[in-house]
Amino acid sequence: MHTGLKVLLVEDQQDIAANIWDYLERRSYNIDHAADGESGLSRALKGDLDVIVLDLGLPRLDGLDLCRRLRAAGHGIPVLMLTARDTLDDKLRGFAEGADDYMVKPFSMRELEARIQAVYRRGRPATDAPLRVGDLTYDPKSMLATRAGQTRALTRVQGILLATLMREAPNVIAHRRLIEAAWSDEGGGGAALQTHMYELRLLLDKPFDYAMLQSVRGLGYRLVAAP
Ligand code: CA
Numbered sequence: 001m002h003t004g005l006k007v008l009l010v011e012d013q014q015d016i017a018a019n020i021w022d023y024l025e026r027r028s029y030n031i032d033h034a035a036d037g038e039s040g041l042s043r044a045l046k047g048d049l050d051v052i053v054l055d056l057g058l059p060r061l062d063g064l065d066l067c068r069r070l071r072a073a074g075h076g077i078p079v080l081m082l083t084a085r086d087t088l089d090d091k092l093r094g095f096a097e098g099a100d101d102y103m104v105k106p107f108s109m110r111e112l113e114a115r116i117q118a119v120y121r122r123g124r125p126a127t128d129a130p131l132r133v134g135d136l137t138y139d140p141k142s143m144l145a146t147r148a149g150q151t152r153a154l155t156r157v158q159g160i161l162l163a164t165l166m167r168e169a170p171n172v173i174a175h176r177r178l179i180e181a182a183w184s185d186e187g188g189g190g191a192a193l194q195t196h197m198y199e200l201r202l203l204l205d206k207p208f209d210y211a212m213l214q215s216v217r218g219l220g221y222r223l224v225a226a227p
Contacts, residue, residue, distance in 0.1 A: 005050040007049070007052070008032045008034065010052065017033055019109070023112075038060040040066055044077070056083035063083075070098070073159075075140075080100065080119050082103050083105065084105045100119045133170075133223055134226060136223075145159075174220040175221075178220065
């Protein structure tokens with residue numbers, strides 16, 4: 001049993017959130033609570049957590065979207081998904097978006113604790129492991145990108161955009177998907193994406209004889225290993 005785990009609980013239903021909070025706090029977990037998806041995501045992106053307990057149906061941003069954006073940002077923290085919808089379809093979707101385990105309401109607090117312990121033990125070390133495409137590597141933890149021996153520090157948004165492109169290289173990633181991954185709330189749009197991509201190209205491609213980061217007119221961007 002791991003004690004003192006830091007758990008972020010993202011649950012909009014107050015009675016359920018209060019029950020979970022009370023139980024886990026008595027069992028000496030450190031609990032943070034968010035009552036909607038957007039505040040849950042911004043708390044999750046700050047890091048310094050051991051496990052996220054995430055309700056599927058949330059106001060402002062649902063659990064699957066939250067999970068997808070968290071993974072796109074390179075966060076490998078274990079996620080235990082809660083749902084009232086007992087369907088196989090939702091379960092499979094939850095795992096596809098990067099959830100580690102899944103519980104159907106109602107459940108006992110003892111079972112919840114056992115699952116929290118299990119996902120924490122298993123961890124998700126692969127998700128924020130360094131990425132490589134051709135002679136380019138990117139480490140989401142340090143936010144350092146290295147191409148052919150030249151290392152650059154990226155901003156948070158640049159890192160999210162690059163990691164998203166690298167995970168699916170050489171596929172084209174739609175503008176809309178990149179915007180969703182990089183900006184969890186308002187403030188991102190086509191113009192912002194263009195600006196950040198321009199900066200990324202200056203950092204990664206300018207000194208070299210071919211551009212890895214390519215714009216595909218009307219569709220999105222892709223990252224290629226060779227010209
Ligand atoms: Ca809910």
